[in-house]
Amino acid sequence: MALLGCTVADAPAPHTEGAGSLITTSGDGPVSHVLTCAIDWAGPVALPLASEADVQAACGITHVHGRRYGRPTPLPLDYAGAVTGVLAVTGVLAALHAAARGTRIGRVGTSVAQGALLATGQYLAAATADDEAWLPVLPVPGAAAPPFTSADGVRFEVETLHAEVWQRFWAALGADRPAIRRGWPPFQLRYATAVCPLPGELHRATTGAAYSVIRAAAARAGVSVVRVCGPGETEVVAAPSAPWSVTPLPVDRTAAPAPSPVLPSPAVPWPLAGLVVVESTTRVQGPLAGHVLALLGARVIRVEPPGGDPMRGIAPMAGGCSARFLALNRGKEVVEADLGTAGGRSTVRELVRDADVFLHNWAPGKAAARDLDAAGLAVVRPGLVHAWASGWGEAMGIAPPIGTDYLVQAGCGLAGLTARPGGPPAPSLMTLLDVLGGLVCAEGVLAALLSRAAAGHSRRVDTSLLSAATVLTTHGRGAASGPWETVTSVPFCTDLADLAADPRFGAALNRRECALPGRPWEFTA
Incomplete structure (x- = not known):
């Protein structure tokens, strides 16, 4: 809240059971609106949760993060708490936005358990999909997950989205073809499974080459290589100072700004009811940002390529659609358009003409190349909030x-x-930043909507996985630190399907084709 420009002060508050509370006021002169945000540990989960370690253990984070190690392993930082902090501020901003449109909300409630369940949502959906053809990636004797190590001792990660690029890179390092072939499926699926058992031959190939040689081979093949940095280290050229930036666009003097519709009803089901979001996103981060806005009541129109997003067909399937895709996109409307054509881009402009938010996570430069950048679309829709969820931003x-x-x-x-305490730096194979990046993007959109309500005219919102990481790296190790065998007051979840079937989680989950987390807030007058 302080980063958003709010004045933050400690104040006595009534005693409440749980993790904490936030009281915010808005309005000029005498206080016109008092809003309380209450955060507790368990929320609707009927378990005695009383710490970050409890929540991670019970709600599946230790299970998913620990898959690469073969046993439940806590994240040694307050990840569930950080996720919930972003959710809480997002809920507060949504309530203040509703108040600006005539709907008073007096209390926002959320919990760390609900934040944790949202963070594990795609894994929970996959684990509860009724797909007999789905064969999860299993550990293989002699296999090991990234990072890799060079001959001169540099630990590094690699990334490519294309099988032929993967093949060229490893062939250049002298790896044998069967190992290259066996390595691609677990590498490609690691985002879905949180495991990555790569053949030992690939690791041996990197230990036989200096890091400079590996980087040169990667550049020729089209693979990205990044050194694994420990605390206080970075490969980033210019680190962001906040999780998001909200930039006013030049005032368009040819047309009056189009504010959000006023809803004078004293109560609406959810605070963003009546808002329209047009979304063109892929993978996890961007779709999750749109999903959060939809959970808050916005109408989200998803632009997909002709034939639909290929992610719809990725196993495991639930009711004819990918379970992981449902976890991020259920309930969104869909319009198909080929953005490589003038007609497809025209379709987007027509959708934006009646929208409040345009959200994308295209590669750098794509929006400008398509003439769908913030300045261009602000002419089509004065007052538009244009949000970009990227990987690195411009850093x-x-x-x-x-x-x-x-x-x-x-x-x-x-x-x-x-990494496990005492171990070398290693990224978690749980999609920590994809989730946090999506939540931070939605938070930035709400901040921009409030700014627009106050001053009118368009806003540009820039967020990235890197900017989301500042939420975690700024605070470092938290209450979950300590021996990775941390003892908690609740059993460790070892199977997400069992978690979904546990009646103590029933009020926090929705079950249709697969189990999905419910809305992580309660709004009351």
Whole structure:
């Protein structure tokens, strides 16, 4: 809240059971609106949760993060608490936005358990999908997950989204073809499974080459390589100072700004009811940002390529659609458009004409190349909030590495905080930054909507996986630190399907084709 420009002061508050509370006021002169945000540990989960370690253990974080180690392993930082902090501020901003449109909300409630369940949502969906053809990646004797180590002792991560590029890189390092072939499926699926058992031959190939040789081979093949940094280290050229930036665009004097619709009803089901979001995103970070806005009541229109997003068909399937895709996109409307054509881009402009927010996570430069950047779309829709969720933002220069979760974890030093205590820096194979990046993007959109309500005209919101990482790297190790065998007051979850079937989680989950976390807030007048 302080980073958003709010005045923050400690004040006595009534005693409440739980993790904490936030009281905020808005309005000029005498206080016109008092809003309380209450955060507790368990929320609707019927378990005696009383700490970060309890929540991680019970809600599946230790299970998912620990898959690479073969046993439940706590994250040695307050990840669930950080996620919930972003959710809490997002809920407060949504309530203040509703108040600006005539709907008073007096209390926002959330919990660390609900934040943790949202963070594990895609894994929970996959574990509860009724897909007999789904074969998860299993550990292989002699296999090991990244990072890799060079002959001169440099630990590094690699990234490519294309099988042929993967093949060229490893062939250049002298790896044999069967090992290269066996390595691609677990590497490609590591975002879905949180494991990556790569053949030992690939690790041996890197230990036989200096880091400079590996980087040169990667550049020729088209692979991104980033050194794994420990605490206090970084590969980042210019680190962001906040999780998001909200920039006013030049006032468009040819048309009056189009504010959000006023809803004079004293109560609406959710605070963003009536808002329209147009979303063109892929993978996890961008879709999750749109998902959060939809959970808050916005109408989200998703732009997909002709034939639909290929992610819809990735196993495991639930009711004819990918379970992981449902975890991020259920309930969104869909319009198909080929953005490589003038007609497809025209479709986006027509959708934006009646929207409040346009959200994308395209590669750097794509929005401008398509004439769908913030300045261009502000002419189409004065008052538009234009949000970009990227990997590195502009922090790695004009030719950044691929901006995906594990590379950003490695390059910004977060890998030194996620590793087991006493172990070398290693990114978590749980998608920590994809989740946190999506939440931070939604938070930035709400901040921009409030700013627009106050001053009118368009806003540009820039967030990235790297900027989201500042939420964790700024505070370092937290209450979950200590021996990785941390004793908690609740049993460790060892199977997400069992978690979903546990009646104590029933009020926090929705079960249709698969189990998904419910809305992580309660709003009351």
